[in-house]
Amino acid sequence: MAQSTASERSYDIPAQPLATAITSYGQQAGLQVSAPADLLSGRTSSGVAGRMSAMSALSRLLSGTGLSFRLMGNTVVLEHVPDIAGDAVSLGPVRVEGSGNGRAGGSVSPLSAASDPVMTEGSRSYAPLATNVGKAAQSLRQIPQSVTVITRQRLEDQNLISIEDVMLQTTGVTVDRNWLSSTYNSRGLNISYARYDGGATSFRVDGMSDIDTAIYDSIALVRGADGLFGAGEAGGVLNFTRKRALEEAQLQLNAYGGSWDNYRVEGDVTGPLAANGAIRGRAIGVIDSGHSFQRFKQDRRALIHGLIEADLTPSTLLVAGFTRQEDRKDGFNVSLPRYRNGVDIGLPRDFNMGTPWNWIKRGTSVFFGRLEQRIGDDWAIKLTANHMRNRDKTNAAEMENAVDPVNGSGLNWWYFQQDKATKETTVDLNAQGSFELFGQTHNLILGVDYVRLNQVYQQLWTYIGLEDDIFDPVYPEQPVFPPNWNYRNRQTIERMGLYGTLRIHPVESLSLIGGGRLAFRDKTRNYDLITNALRDRVEQDSVFIPYGAAIWDFYKGFSLYASVAEIYQSQAQYNSGPRPGSPLDPVTGRNYEAGIKGELADGKLTGSVAWYRVTKKGEAASDPASPPIGGDSCCYIRDGYIKSQGVEVELNGEIFPGLQVAFGYTYNNNVNKRDSDARYSETTPKHLLKLWTDYKFQGDALKGLSIGAGVTAQSSNFHSGWIQELNPLTGLYDGPYYEYQFRVKGYAIWSARAGYAFNDRFSISANLNNIFDKTYYVTIDGPGYGNLYGDPRNVMVTLRGQF
Template sequence: MATRQSSSPSALSSPWMRPAPLRLAVHLALAALAPLAAPAASWAQSASAGDIAFAISPSPLDVALGQFGVAAKVTVAASPELTRGVMTQGLSGRYTAEQGLAQLLAGTGLQAVANANGEGYRLRRAPQNAPGVSTLAPVTVLGQADSAVTEGSGSYTSRFVTIGKGLQTLKEIPQSVTVVTRQRMDDQNANTLDEVLANATGMTLYRSPMGGSYVYSRGFRVDSYQFDGVNRAFYYPQADSFTSNTVILDRVEIIRGATGLMQGAGSPSAAVNLVRKRPLAENQVQMLASGGSWNNYRADIDATGPLNESGTLRARGVASYNDREYFYDGADSRSGVLYGALSYDLGPATTLTGGVSYEELRSTPFFHGLPHYSNGDDIGLKRSTSLGQDWNRWNGKQTSVFAELAHRFNKDWSLRLTGTSTQESNDSKYAFTEGAVNPQTGLGPMLYAGLFDLSTHNKALNLDVDGAFEALGRKHSVSFGASINELTSKNDFALNRLNRAVNVWNPDHHVPEPSDDWMRENAYRSAATVVKMKQTGVYGVGRFSLADPLTLVAGARVSWYENTSRYRDSGEQYSDPYKDNGVVTPYGGLIYAFNPQWSGYVSYAQIFEPQNSLDASGKVLDPIVGKNYEVGIKGELLDGRVNTSVALFRIDQKNRAQQDLVGNCTVGDICYLSSGKVRSQGLDAEISGEVAPGWQLFAGYTFNTLKFLDDTTVTTTNFGRTVTPKHILRLWSDYRLPGNLSAWSLGAGVNYQTGSYTETRGVKVSQGSYAVWNARVGYQINKHWSAALNVNNIFDKTYYQTIGAPGWGSFYGDPRNATLTVRGTF
């Protein structure tokens, strides 16, 4: 049983999912021309005290901004798309920082916006004046509730994150944190969540044999996902079918290690927070069209802006469509995304935001992967080999509705109340093979079929309160809140033997399709169930200033969890119900600031994972407990433009169910002991941001070892495979050329990892270390249009993205491929 929740089946029947290319282009063009109301009002920021002597000659704007920042000792962040090819008249004389910046930007069509935290500025396009009206180019403050927003920053890092409860800098969280910004997603063409996580520090993907991917961090499967900080539970009866498009996201935040404070139940791997784009206070329309290898075509449009003159009502709409084939035979997919959101300022300190997203997938997939020889050796099949059938289908829908009320009582205290409702469905039917290939005869694989009908409804309500107070002459902060999450999943599946041998060198893709009724009547394994999961919790965490350089972080969560599953027809119990009441997961750390740029920390975090195995007396085992110990150093450099960290970690997980071979079972024939214990330990290192003018860098390295501490002979665990290799490197860099070549940017990177294997019944399937190199060339055509060519796997490395068992489950990684993308911003 996999737990990463799903929803019900459905085919992509909506007409908009199958538009002809011309019709699609017309719809997107019409949407782009839809009028938006006037921009929101802005407030002038008071001038900086004291005049500064400037001597900046006419030059490209990005060069001039660097000189200005050095002279004024301030940070001016700008997206490369804004500054490419823009010249400035220069700046000479004595000015305040605000006056000088306004003068420097005169005639560029840009204006400076003071950051909400009062430190530095960012650039945006200046609003267009009405005919006959002229205004000065003021420095403005744009009201924004979420200063962790990465959209428009042009950066590979963010100074703030929201995943650790409350708005915090990365240095304020005593655990390893990664932020994948909007700019990096765009530069790397990371259009799905899987593509984002595959390029994140310490994360590896194990392709699910029946759709989607399992994600691993520090040797454990990631099962904790949040949307805007609100947990979403997942459940799939077989494999993992969760997918998500990134077109609606501003950023992806990841905390590695145990995160029980944030979500209660889960594994000690990592938590992933998907932060949606929100309506902006200024008019903006973005368009994208791309085409790539294997007929991979995509079109996006994203429009936002105020809907009234005062700017108190703002809207955003996103639409995306992708039609593609794959490098392996007979597979294709069509996916679409619609997203709409509204924000309304009920008052100066209160904002109500609501939105809805809809994702739809219709595909002909190749599931279950390729086999190896029965001794584990590689067969060496062509990468285009598919063992699927032309009647395979995987159709899915996800609809999510959310509402958020944010209120700031004063400069220190704020509240956020969020409610979400998500419905997901999956309808899949496919043929797959199982069986290793005999090296002498070439026989072994046999054809099977699976039918799955899944639907899930997930509801969540979350309350967070953040505040600061003074005590004993020092300022401290606290976060506390409560949450409730309910999931109901209705599932129906059947697995069948089709009793046909498969020739893996010359597969037949046209085997007659069995009817759905026949598959249900002749299944060797099937079930129709209703699974219900409910989790509630309360939490509190404080950050206490003990001395100028020393901060204590301490808190805990108390959780209640219950799980039941019954047959859909009879209502009889399908598996043993289980629940855990009042489970406490503590969290704590010490942060020592060496200076304003560098700090060190030690931390302890815990998480629990319910289990439904019974001991000899018939009692449900205690939950599995994961404990995370971490010590590290973090740096915030170059006025926050660069974040870096190094951490040593150890995770001990205990109470894993192991079969009791001695006790007399009072219920059933098999009972268990909670005696299993495993350990994961290693090092994480990361650097991200603008390390030099025009040079954005992301580099993440992980060293990880995994071992059993108790019951080392037991193999019923993910530790039977190296889903987290010993060494992992994720590197991507993009450099904007200086001077007259500033319209050009060059990017390159590599994903490297050491060998991996799986071991099944004493047979090991393995592969050695490999590196996949990628590159990008970008060109800013003018202030509105840009183009980029991405080439992935430029040396055409042949490797397995996932290593399975001898008889199934190995998937090749993508061969060399290219994508040309054109973007427009207005």
């Protein structure tokens, strides 16, 4: 039996009814499989292909079916997945009887990636079995908020190689690009925070849009306020789940080539480092280089990543790893202005407002670790830590200002130089598990988290002179770097909090969830490094942030839910009058959400419909009685009041054998209650649709062929502000101010994919984006700056090999 299950074989079992798939598996694995006929009836399998052990093949074959298996001597016995820890997801599809150290007979360790329900690698699915956005592995149906998970399969099918790519495909997300980085918004609100492997909440850093996805198993977005775990803004929080080391040796090599001389090579090797698989490792490397549709622009990237997993005991897991990513961006400034009268200039898509020598250098190192101790079958203690070091340097010149429609003048040349060094440490410690009371199973999570950010920021803006003709600019010379900075600041932020959540079941079908966070440390310091003086010192008082929700499993596989989350954002950096003032109270608000979630085909297809409403009150505004002078911290009043509400619909997973779908639709209506209900987030469209499908042909006739297609469509959006009218006396645009509104019509961007698997090891695919070569603005802003074109039609060909 040991030889049968531990040795690797090639498997080729297409998606089909589970009963026939199990028959094929038994023949190809050389094993006896026992299962009642009624257990298999009505179930389908997504299939399995590739070279692997018998246990891994069966785990993948049963993924999403609701079945698990046991090893009994020389026989594999199939059975229902047991209910473990109430609403928590059982740890994988395999249970082993009489396995000793958990690996005898080639069985799967309960601490390994194969037993981790959060892992999506190898599942071939767009529907995750579980996610850890709430610290514990839970199915999407048991999370009372909207959650989108981009699985490993979808990352590969759509060639989503950066976080920017992922955000462009994530339900409800709009992308605001600028010349240095990008910001992301959901429900008209900023997505400000991220978590890694379910750890403590991290502040975003510049250049996050360039984070490479090669090292991640999945990327999830929780929409709405998540103050319970330290992310108070209601736009949402990103959760990055890293790939894990596997118990079986595996080498993947991927090569990409595409439009504008873009080339990329990935290497990914994993496997056991000790004879019994108790120590496992993984290493990933990336080299990426390419130009752009914009003139001068070129990007280069190098990444190395490694981790080691060790089963210190049968119930203790240690994970430690390191990532280093370096990026260089040349000729990067592609932000465009408009004419002074607000009319679109109609500049070609390859136009660049910067110089050929502009550059950004970014380097990020991350040290990470996790220690997990299981206590019996129901409890675990987890310690997660990340330490990030980022260095970001920029040397650039750019043209700014609106353009005179008569002669093309009006632009100014500026030098911009910066040097930013960031260090961030996050630590999260929690205990989680379940207990029995009154005949029901209940769940509890208690934890503490800590984050410390230290950032040294130095910059220099230098006026160069006028530019007379936007269509024939004269580029300034590259200045020396580094210069003598005119602004130098060191900021230190330290936050710490206790959190807890209790999920009780008055009856089996009802979950009542209550919890809260006690934020008892929130300190910010800013130092002027030119004068070595303390700019400001902010300490926010302790605050308790409550959370409540309910989930009713009203029908098999379907749940109704409702949740209320508090919004809390410190703004103690502003002072209320009279001078010198005292710290302004925080922004507060609530995030309401209700909806229905469902799982079909034993979890292979997941869907949700959600209604949400967000209110935020008390954001800082200038005090009319004593306005701030020259950027002073005093005086401000709590005057802001915004509301955002709408509907979200999602569907992810396998519709029928071979067809995967990812569908997301968002309706958003946001208003500024202090501005006659004018739109608060103008660039957020009211209607946003994102759809992607991929079909792998079944049967022998077209075996190996797959095709995909998708669309991203949105209704119109706009940007408003104030510009000056043409003065007939001077012939210049220095007349009275009037309000403008730049509106972009709705658009749809189509994409497609075709792929062919030569065998279980090699495949080739081609992705065609913006099929109809639509010209559109992915980001709009004012007349003088911030308007960016979306990508023209482009193609990427990918060759994948697995050994």
